[in-house]
Amino acid sequence: MVQPRIDMRQLVALLFLSRVFSVLTLSPKQENTVENGAALLGIALSGIVCLILVLLYQKLLSLYPGDNILDCCYRMHPLFGKFCALGFYLLCVSITISTVGEFQYFLSSAIYPYVSRLLLIPLFLLAVLYSAYMGLEAFSRLSLALGVVVLLSTLLVIVSLSKDLSFVFLLPPLRHGWKPVLQVAFQGVSLNLELVPFLLLVPMVRGKVYRGGIWFVALSVGYYLIMIFYSSLTMGDYALSQVFPIYTMMASAQVVLIQRLDSLHMALWVFIAFIKCSLYLYLSAYCASRLFQGKHRGKLLGASVVAVLAGSLWVSGDLAALMWLHEAFVDGIPFLLAGVGIPVVLLLFLSHKKKKEAPGL
Amino acid sequence: MRRWIILLLLALVLPLSGCGFSGIELKDRLIVQAIGVDYQDGNYHVSLQVFDPDDGGGGAQGAFDASKPNNQVYEATGKTMADTFRQISLQTGKTVFLGNNQLIVLGEDAVQKELNGVISFFSGSHETRPKTIILACDGKAKDIVGLQLEQGIVPSDAMERMVGLAQEAGLTPYSTLMEVARAANSLGETPLLAYVGSEEKENGEGQLQILGGAAPIKDGDTLYFSQLEIRGAEWILGEVEQTTMVLEEGDNRYTAVVQPVYHQLRPKLEGGQLIFTLRLDVVCSIPEAIYTQQTEMEFSHIPLLTQLIEKEIEQEADMAFRHAQQDGPTDVFRFSKYLDRYLPEYWKSQQDSWPQEMSNLQMEWDIRVDIKSLGLTAKNRIESK
Numbered sequence: 001m002v003q004p005r006i007d008m009r010q011l012v013a014l015l016f017l018s019r020v021f022s023v024l025t026l027s028p029k030q031e032n033t034v035e036n037g038a039a040l041l042g043i044a045l046s047g048i049v050c051l052i053l054v055l056l057y058q059k060l061l062s063l064y065p066g067d068n069i070l071d072c073c074y075r076m077h078p079l080f081g082k083f084c085a086l087g088f089y090l091l092c093v094s095i096t097i098s099t100v101g102e103f104q105y106f107l108s109s110a111i112y113p114y115v116s117r118l119l120l121i122p123l124f125l126l127a128v129l130y131s132a133y134m135g136l137e138a139f140s141r142l143s144l145a146l147g148v149v150v151l152l153s154t155l156l157v158i159v160s161l162s163k164d165l166s167f168v169f170l171l172p173p174l175r176h177g178w179k180p181v182l183q184v185a186f187q188g189v190s191l192n193l194e195l196v197p198f199l200l201l202v203p204m205v206r207g208k209v210y211r212g213g214i215w216f217v218a219l220s221v222g223y224y225l226i227m228i229f230y231s232s233l234t235m236g237d238y239a240l241s242q243v244f245p246i247y248t249m250m251a252s253a254q255v256v257l258i259q260r261l262d263s264l265h266m267a268l269w270v271f272i273a274f275i276k277c278s279l280y281l282y283l284s285a286y287c288a289s290r291l292f293q294g295k296h297r298g299k300l301l302g303a304s305v306v307a308v309l310a311g312s313l314w315v316s317g318d319l320a321a322l323m324w325l326h327e328a329f330v331d332g333i334p335f336l337l338a339g340v341g342i343p344v345v346l347l348l349f350l351s352h353k354k355k356k357e358a359p360g361l
Numbered sequence: 362m363r364r365w366i367i368l369l370l371l372a373l374v375l376p377l378s379g380c381g382f383s384g385i386e387l388k389d390r391l392i393v394q395a396i397g398v399d400y401q402d403g404n405y406h407v408s409l410q411v412f413d414p415d416d417g418g419g420g421a422q423g424a425f426d427a428s429k430p431n432n433q434v435y436e437a438t439g440k441t442m443a444d445t446f447r448q449i450s451l452q453t454g455k456t457v458f459l460g461n462n463q464l465i466v467l468g469e470d471a472v473q474k475e476l477n478g479v480i481s482f483f484s485g486s487h488e489t490r491p492k493t494i495i496l497a498c499d500g501k502a503k504d505i506v507g508l509q510l511e512q513g514i515v516p517s518d519a520m521e522r523m524v525g526l527a528q529e530a531g532l533t534p535y536s537t538l539m540e541v542a543r544a545a546n547s548l549g550e551t552p553l554l555a556y557v558g559s560e561e562k563e564n565g566e567g568q569l570q571i572l573g574g575a576a577p578i579k580d581g582d583t584l585y586f587s588q589l590e591i592r593g594a595e596w597i598l599g600e601v602e603q604t605t606m607v608l609e610e611g612d613n614r615y616t617a618v619v620q621p622v623y624h625q626l627r628p629k630l631e632g633g634q635l636i637f638t639l640r641l642d643v644v645c646s647i648p649e650a651i652y653t654q655q656t657e658m659e660f661s662h663i664p665l666l667t668q669l670i671e672k673e674i675e676q677e678a679d680m681a682f683r684h685a686q687q688d689g690p691t692d693v694f695r696f697s698k699y700l701d702r703y704l705p706e707y708w709k710s711q712q713d714s715w716p717q718e719m720s721n722l723q724m725e726w727d728i729r730v731d732i733k734s735l736g737l738t739a740k741n742r743i744e745s746k
Binding site: 109110111113123126127130168169170171172175235236237238240241242248251252254260 | 366369370373460484487490491492537539540542543546547626695698699701702705
């Protein structure tokens with residue numbers, strides 16, 4: 001039984017920040033570009049699917065209150081538990097590697113073109129290691145404050161760009177049928193990997209954790225909708241010619257004396273990357289320790305950061321590898337396994353088991 | 362252990378100073394305020410107006426005198442844009458920094474022959490702001506960038522303010538890097554650039570002149586629009602914020618301050634004929650009336666004034682449309698976007714021949730004027746129409 005450590009608001013902020021990390025590096029050349037109307041509808045649909053998944057998780061984890069998904073896996077069978085712990089560990093490490101790779105790629109493309117990855121990545125990971133070592137409570141507290149600042153700065157962008165909206169750029173969502181809409185919806189769900197940390201963190205959260213899950217989905221989907229709506233309606237086709245259109249949109253926003261809101265967002269984004277990496281590094285050490293009956297957490301944290309360092313140095317030096325890793329997440333297999341397949345199997349199996357265990361049957 | 366980790370992290374922060382890892386000091390940067398680009402014989406000629414507090418004013422500890430020009434102009438010719446910047450860096454021993462640049466001025470040749478190349482260079486530059494103003498100029502860009510206007514800390518400040526005010530009044534288009542690049546890369550659309558020139562004042566100093574707009578059309582030619590034609594185009598685009606119009610009726614003259622409150626542009630097909638309808642609602646006040654016969658304005662004049670304003674707006678919009686249609690044809694009104702949005706099947710069949718197909722296009726005007734005030738005197742205030 002794990003003791004609750006963070007509250008619901010901190011969980012929401014943690015997952016929200018982790019999810020919105022990818023907004024700034026969203027690239028029309030990277031994703032399959034679809035028209036803005038279809039993209040908006042697709043993202044809204046993905047939000048509905050994610051909400052259904054949160055309800056599914058509630059159903060599963062309510063069977064044995066105080067358990068997270070790994071506990072449920074061990075309840076099903078110890079070997080299955082170990083297999084899943086290894087799988088979740090690999091997923092968390094891969095997400096951290098991908099995040100560090102994207103972080104370095106974006107910084108060296110848009111901000112510091114000549115920065116050495118050999119300097120940037122080890123320094124960044126050292127800070128992340130310290131944060132993960134300090135524990136979930138520490139970076140969750142930071143994430144709550146940061147989440148509020150991110151929302152306020154987004155409001156600033158919205159206010160500053162509202163006068164530039166041109167609705168002629170907004171195209172009807174279904175003019176090419178449902179295919180592009182469903183494509184975006186599928187991507188939206190498969191890239192919402194933060195539902196996996198949600199499954200792991202549930203017993204560590206005080207208060208109405210599932211309500212927190214719903215808040216997380218609503219906030220992150222709302223944030224994506226706003227960003228895509230504003231970038232496509234203020235920039236039109238120019239957004240498609242940019243490698244990082246959301247960043248370009250932020251660079252074009254200005255409020256009174258602040259002529260470049262991109263500087264503010266860059267600073268926030270560095271913190272967001274820090275929070276996301278801290279979360280996944282912490283969870284990777286947690287999953288690895290479950291392979292050893294919850295022991296050696298500190299050593300496993302060190303081993304995880306070494307793995308992330310090696311992996312991120314590799315992907316940051318090889319753009320094709322970074323793209324491959326990103327595509328692997330876009331394809332949806334990691335999420336379909338960790339976020340849908342395993343919870344559904346567990347729900348079916350444990351519901352049946354619980355019924356059998358119930359007295360009088 | 363924890364204390365050592367904290368000390369190590371703090372020590373690692375020390376090399377992360379403000380100017381980044383390359384450690385370029387402010388004094389080693391050329392802080393560019395305006396860029397002029399000319400294109401001749403396949404080469405780029407770039408002029409940079411650079412903030413330099415030591416020039417003319419100056420003072421101890423980097424202080425500057427706002428009444429002095431505070432700038433230097435550097436020039437170089439090269440085969441590519443980056444080549445010219447490299448040459449200026451080598452001339453001065455400083456790194457060119459575009460993060461503060463406010464204006465990009467393109468000479469006639471650059472607009473006609475190399476607009477896309479110049480735009481793509483600046484769009485790809487991580488330092489350049491997407492909302493940097495792009496101007497087309499009469500003659501050479503280096504003459505505009507070299508103008509020593511004394512109405513700001515640097516001349517580019519004054520230029521930016523003048524262009525900004527003209528843009529708000531609809532007398533020159535909103536041509537930012539982002540908007541020009543968008544239109545240039547949009548199928549069937551033509552970018553419309555603010556168009557400026559220079560004139561000599563009586564004291565021999567140069568002065569910036571707002572001339573209207575310029576649109577690069579096929580065969581390396583440029584279509585120029587006067588200030589009034591640009592305002593007409595801006596009515597169609599819905600981009601006038603507030604403007605002042607001078608109206609004449611017989612010997613009487615009026616000044617109307619006009620502010621659009623609703624804009625709608627819609628295409629339709631009637632018997633195969635493509636028609637665009639502009640619905641524009643404006644509110645206005647008449648702060649000034651000059652009569653030859655009487656001394657003050659009366660409420661009974663409102664229908665007449667309403668009609669005058671409607672007619673004037675319609676005339677300006679029609680003038681801009683006819684100019685673009687007959688002397689181009691060129692789509693500076695985003696018609697192609699409206700067709701793609703509202704008549705997608707028609708657009709699909711016409712997109713390859715657009716804007717040539719614009720020659721058959723007809724416009725319908727639905728201008729609605731609401732006069733809210735006849736100036737500030739209480740007896741002339743209109744509570745509601």
